[in-house]
Amino acid sequence: MNRTIMAGVALAAFGATAVSAQDAEFTLRIQTHHSPESIAGKSAAQFYDDVETMSGGRIAIEPFYASAVVKSAETFDAAMNGILDGDLTSGAYQTGKDSAFQFVGDPMGGYDTPWQMYAFLYNGGGLEAAQALYNEYGMQLIGWWIAAPESLASARPLTSPADLEGWKFRSPPGMQTQIFADLGASPIVMDFTEVFTSLESGIIEGADMSNLAVNKSSGLYDVVKHATFPGFHSMPADHFAIRKDLWDSMPEDLQRIIDVAMQKLAFRITLTGSVETLQAASDLEAQGVTIHDWSQEDRRTFREAAVAAWSDFATTDAARELIDLHKEFQATIGLTDDR
Template sequence: MSDTKPHKPLSGTDAPQSPQRRKVLQGAAAASAVAVTGAPWIRDARAAETTTWRIQTSWPGGIGLDIFTDWCESIIEKTGGELEFQPFGANEVVGEFQLFDGVQQGVLEAMNPFTLYWAGRMPASVFLSSYPLGLRNPHEWDVFFYSLGGLEIARELFDRVDMHYVGPIQHGANIIHSKVPIRSIEDFEGRKMRVPGGMVAELFQAAGAKTTLLPGSEIFPALEKGTIDVADYVGPAINYALGFHQVTDYVVMGPPGFLSIYQPVDLMDLTVRKDAWEALSPAMKRFVEMEVHVYSDMHHARIQKADLDAWEQFQEAGTIVTRLSQDDVEAFTELAVPRWFAWANKDRDAARVFKIQLDYMMSPQLGYVTPDMLEGQALEHDV
């Protein structure tokens, strides 16, 4: 905060400041303003040209893609031309489930995926995004990543495949759209359902659904053709923009205050090819890390606002909201707990990530899990 009163000269006189002294003070004030307001990055004088990263997101459209594109286009100004993010929507460069390979093979420098998509390649990634009846609020995931060691483990895992996990990106809960009313766990029996794979798919399979894995861009045509009759995807705003209200009549959620029992916090991330990351200066690496943290907050907030506005649009379209009960939550929990341990026991990395979260959930801080819920379950890896 600047002082509006004139500074006293060191000599103790009230003589006017010299032009040279005024320039020094003005320079100091400008530097202070940059520090306080987060003004655009000052370009490193050694940087001879702009470094461009091609980044593809998992967002196929709607507010998610708009926010991502706006953010990417802001980077070149913030870095004074030193770094540029060139944005691409889902499937524009590589297929949705080829993002991992696209970054590894140099087709892209970075990706902004739903982290859960890599469950088949990296079992621990199941625990780097929300899973059924696990951590339930955005701040709990921030605690995990930024205070309990989650970020360091994620970076270690991606480093092994020549990538750098910069950080998690929050966006919100997933909801279910259905052609038929679903008001209890029993109503999933026999339903053809799109889910993101991994533990989520196994949970709904255990509830009797016939699950399939589809990228977001293929959900609408699958619902329209009747290939599936139930589909999970992200939140109301993006799902409305994708037209799900045109091909379904119902939205299915948990009890009040529990928007989604299976993915209440569906995390994305920014992951960069290792050589592209290492080419940055230490100062630019710190900038990107902090920028992703800020972007996560703004991305989440803007999507929540858009979701609030979208409910009115669904109501006008005649969409009916149905809610599962607390009894259904308990029934799903019984199905989920064995699957927590099955995934944690796939390898040591998955076990050590899950153990951090399990201890957190069992602590008085949260209390989601009690010892009786874990009867008969055990981690097979020494963590």
Template sequence: MEMKTLSRRKFLGATTLVGASAAGALAAPAVLAQTPFTIKMQTSWPASDIWMDFAKQYTDRVERMSAGRIRFELLPAGSVVGAFQVLDAVNDGVIDATHTVPVYWYGKHKAASLFGTGPVFGGSATTMLAWFHQGDGKDLYKELTQDIMGLNVVGFYGFPMPAQPFGWFKQPVATVADINGFKYRTVGLAADLLQTMGMSVAQLPGGEIVPAMERGVIDAFEFNNPSSDLRFGSQDVAKHYMLSSYHQASESFEFMFNRDVFEDLDDDLQAIIEYAVEAASTSNTALALDNYSADLVRLQEEHGVTVHRTSKEILAAQLEAWDTIIPTLEADAFMKKVLDSQREWVERVTYYELMGSADLALAYEHYFPGKLKMES
């Protein structure tokens, strides 16, 4: 007898058919309960990080839109594997899904960083998320993960992150000379960038940053945003917070699923899994703007943190460092294809964005005079 593997989708369908027959015989109600399909999703974030709240916004939406046919077991980093090991775990089926960022698997292929923390040609995170959905990004991501790397995964992108701070320093820095020799935490191509500028870089997951600062392993660091930084206790190890930077200015979350798990779902559930990312992208943005802004005020008023804008000298040096790195990336044919696509997109789309946008700083200064200058 030929033995065939029964997929989860077919199993659920068969269960429903058998149940329907039994229900008819017993004159039971027409609508039958279906055993929920449970997806084990581990994030790359500590349990206390606000990004766990963002992940839960996504899982809550999937569960409600699926009428309970899908349930999530949402786990923080380290529950099954480390924060940087989630790609392998999803690929191997150790976990079903992850909520992460592509830069965390940059060590597998540097092109991963181009989908989150690559060179800044002038586009915002919103611009680059639009490139993923309307430009070539989605197809190029599939080519990288499935064709080039041979991974058994499916991924979706959502939540255009506000540009990340240059980070936390014990003393303010204003020149490139000020940061020369610093031991600094960042991840992905940002590590290449800042090493080009004279820093020594350690790539650490979020939960290890403050302990590393306390032990003197690093002198300065960045993670992502005021809320995460506050919850990590960044204000306990440094008091100068430098906002604005080109090292990671256009990142988004990656919602990654084991391909077999995803394809075993009914078509409508696959659609819910995919399009709930877009719904969560909106809710994540609202939650981020509310919490990030409120926590920035808390850092200043309750914890004595001084907020600075990163100097134009350092920002200009970052762009010059990108100019040095880009040719080395383009030696790889696939990475050149991605970068060419991004440049073409940004040149057209950001021209429209910049020409059409009002000077928001001018309006802000008009209604709240002196505030920006005090925080510069």
């Protein structure tokens, strides 16, 4: 279905739900880039239902899936400008505004588990620093949610950082290419659609696409037989942000409902992601795929390279503040020796 048709479907849904929402005190038009049939999309739908139910109908949600109204990276601006009210995509889409958004959306190599990133948000000063950034653009950050750390797919073993030397792989653009290049790899930026033919032809030896379960469902391990798991290099977080003037107009009890529902969304999707990736690892090993779990020492080596690249990528005071907070929290929980 092309974007014009999808937008039409979404706007038709908008009109259909407007009548049922007419008695609500607040109606939130929220867009996500996830499709309604995906696990993330179903989780978003549950989040919407939780908010509506707990508010006793005082809040109504008009949902738009699969970036039906505007492109994914434009959702934030659409909410800022009143076309939408909420953005359920990713802060990393906004690095063009401020490099600080990278360290909200994916502080690459920074943490081993989603729970550590949640702890940074709620216990390491992350929410306060990120909130100042979002408020600068007229948005209120409610929270973030993380499915699972990402895994690499490779035609050759990746047992340690030493195996990255000369490794040619599909990489997304941005900070990741620098991190892997600094460790001796040869990242090649390419679209997802080119990955399979490039792997089959030997143009690349591996790929960074998503977490292990998604990689498996995409068929990557039908082509190559090595995977890193649990992941260590990337753990992207989706965010939920609301236009600040709308948020400020809500009474505290409704704000609390949205906040609590967001924390439930994060908790449940991380549990689901954990189960899915563990099941994928078991299935893949049974199919002859070799799983490589890096040691804590090797993860620390990668983290040191990542943190060095962070400083090069940070171009604003907001980015540098978030980096300093990440470093301080990493030391606090024993991920680095920088105390």
